[in-house]
Amino acid sequence: MPDPTVREMLLAKVDELVAKLVTLLAEIRAVTEQLEPERARSCRNALTMADVMVDEIRLRAHARPLDTDDH
Secondary structure, eight states: OOOOOHHHHHHHHHHHHHHHHHHHHHHHHHHHTTSOHHHHHHHHHHHHHHHHHHHHHHHHHHSOOTTOSOO
């Protein structure tokens, strides 16, 4: 089995960090749901945006390299 490339190692690290962020966001969500309803709703909106941003990081990191000739 060939050694992983630098890109593969970097993507593995991105995946590891994204997984940690997902776990932390879930913990934050559980705690903020215990706040007053209006504050919890406000936090829920921010957490939804954070979820989308974390997913976008993962997707962009794994996207096809920009310097290839494939179109």
